[in-house]
Amino acid sequence: MLRTLIRSLFPGLMHRIENESRGWMMQCRKCGHETSVWDYGGMRYGGLGPVYRLGRCRECHRVSMLRVYKRDDFASR
Ligand SMILES: [Zn+2]
16 A cells, blocks of 8 residues: 555655645535545645545545545644
8 A cells, every 4th residue: 555655665754744634624515524635545745725536425425526625723734
């Protein structure tokens, strides 16, 4: 898995990516369920504005465009 590879090669970088990914949320447009990009199993680093990506919601299990956005209360480090 990509995360494991990065963590073994660049432990410092992985820590930064994890922090960054936890600051990004994915929201299902059908049921409103939110999860962090990190918890979803993704990684996001150095992103800009909100984006949409196709994914399956873990709550309602429907495939929809998940809104990916940065948490307001999350200070980028
Ligand atoms: Zn949903």
